Amino acid sequence: MGAAAETIRIAIGTQDTTINCAAGGLLIRELDLLRRHLPHDGKYKDATYDIQWKNFSSGAPITNEMVAGKLDVGVMADFPGALNGVAFKKAGKSSRFITVLSGSIRGSGNGVVVPIASPAQSLAELKGKTISVPFASTAHGMLLRAVADLGWDPGRDVKIIAQAPEVAGSALQSGQIDAHADFVPFAELFPARGFARKIFDGAQAGVPTFHGALVDSDYAEKYPELVVAYLRAVIDANRLLAGEPEKYSELIAKATGIDAPVVYLFHGPLGLQTRDLTWKKEYRQDLATSIETLKLLKRADTGLDLETFIDDRFLRAAFKASGLDYDTELAHYASTTSELMTEVSLSAELWLEGESKVHRYASPDAAFAALTQFETQGKKIRAAYAQDRSNGIKIFANRAWYVAASSGRLDAFFSKADAESFAAKSGGKVQDFDAILQSKPSPTRRPG
Known part of the structure; x- marks a missing residue:
């Protein structure tokens, strides 16, 4: 049966509360940006589209549903994105990292917070203490690298435990943990709400970090035009954020419960991270480092071919269709010089x-x-x-x-x-x- 006679599913896994992913999920959904770019000619002349949205709090469950064939596209960070590629490979399939959504070549976005009354002013003061972190997250990767930079043994010099941000907030307030490491936006949100202080920012480690979007390779090869349509919607959302960051910070806040000033901290001018969709060399290296970290953690016994795992073909096509020059944007580093x-x-x-x-x-x-x-x-x-x-x-x-x-x-x-x-x-x-x-x-x- 040809595409023209099909009802075609487009199932996208989002992370709404991970607010730097907004251009890849929440804004597209809330403003119905995808539908305007879906093709209705050629093999799609009589096609109908079943757009499905599923929201998650982290990348790991998105990967599980993608591998199970329940999702076609998923948004997540570098570290869980590498895990996504490994999981697909173990299942005898493959995924492709198709775009960056937001990130920092210096590493800002991830961070470590302590209870408001803690005397600690730096990560170095947490030796022998208990630090919680969502396991297999980009913040987990940051914490392990930061601990290594201090020359500590993560199994002896500090106690690292798994804890989701929803649980960590209460644990910080009750003094059950000495510190919490997390990804966007919790290292900013908890201090903004008055019960924690941020003592370490990922920029101090100098290791790039980003969130982006992946697609099931089989889906991308069958419906390349739909992948391009999704990326054109990402470009639209990115333009809206750049043009009216206050307005869309309020919209994101309403949908997620994350305070608008925290959202603006990321999406406003000179934000904590850049909304850069292109595959900077630093982000490519970041993925390579993430894969090596997975090997050290015994979470992966084989690597990934980054030349195929990172696939910018669809993004380049979306840029061209949107009147943008990909190579010009790739060479542009905003305020990072x-x-x-x-x-x-x-x-x-x-x-x-x-x-x-x-x-x-x-x-x-x-x-x-x-x-x-x-x-x-x-x-x-x-x-x-x-x-x-x-x-x-x-x-x-x-x-x-x-x-x-x-x-x-x-x-x-x-x-x-x-x-x-x-x-x-x-x-x-x-x-x-x-x-x-x-x-x-x-x-x-x-x-x-």
């Missing part, structure tokens, strides 16, 4: 309650001055953002450390150690957010 780091580290933002647009400033100094004025006008600050001087990542301003120079300039830092090091070299003074506000002439309040 060293030449732009100084400029990036100077920016700051304020999101006022009741306002639909974020206010952007050229420096933390300007943002704090504006914050003071807003407070005297009775306006409440929903969220404040700064950029880390060391690596450019976006951070919540009320969780940052600042170095105040004699000139009055403020530099923001995620890490207290980085702030102290910079202050020692520059002669500045290290202050936290509250100390900065108390130095202002008008009473102010911390972002809610």
Whole structure:
């Protein structure tokens, strides 16, 4: 029976709460973006489409359903994506990694948090402690690499236990664990909700990380036009996020329960991760590293051929159909180059309650001055953002450390150690957010 006479299933596994995957699932579903690109000519002239969406909290169950033939496309991170390829191979089949959705060549997005009252300020202070993490996740891979960088034996120097983020939140509040490592958005969400502090960001490990989409190879070969249609919908969603990040942060928040300011931390300008769909060499290497890590963990006894596992044919076709040049985008590294780091580290933002647009400033100094004025006008600050001087990542301003120079300039830092090091070299003074506000002439309040 030809495609023209078929009802064709397009079953997509999403991770809604993993908010950096929004362009590959949630937004496409909520805005019905896929349907506008599905073909209705040639062999698809009389075809009807059965679009199915299934939401999951992590990548592993998506892989299980893909291997079982219940899903055609799935979104997940680098580490579980490598597991996906291995699982398909063990089943005598294959999958293809067809696009990146969002990521960081420096590794931001994954992180480690501790209870709010913990004295720990760095990962190095957690030796002998209990750290939970969702096993087989990209955060698990990050934690193992970070522990190795410290020269620790993961089986002796630290106790790593499996724990989903829904459980970890309660465990942090009750003191049952000393720390929790997790992927997007929990290392930002838990501190934003006031019961945890982030002490380690994946950018400190310098290992690239990303989330992307995979497809069953048999499905892709049978319906290549549908894979391209899906990727064109991804491109549409990506454009919408870039154009109106506040609006779509609110939509994502409504669908997931993840606070909109946390969503904006990722999807706003100079976000914690870039919405880069192209296969940067760093992401290719990241997958190779993930596969090697799986071997060390005895989770895989064979490798994967990355030249076939990573398949950019469909993405290139989608770019062309959408009027974009893939190779130009592939060569573009947004704000990740060293030449732009100084400029990036100077920016700051304020999101006022009741306002639909974020206010952007050229420096933390300007943002704090504006914050003071807003407070005297009775306006409440929903969220404040700064950029880390060391690596450019976006951070919540009320969780940052600042170095105040004699000139009055403020530099923001995620890490207290980085702030102290910079202050020692520059002669500045290290202050936290509250100390900065108390130095202002008008009473102010911390972002809610």
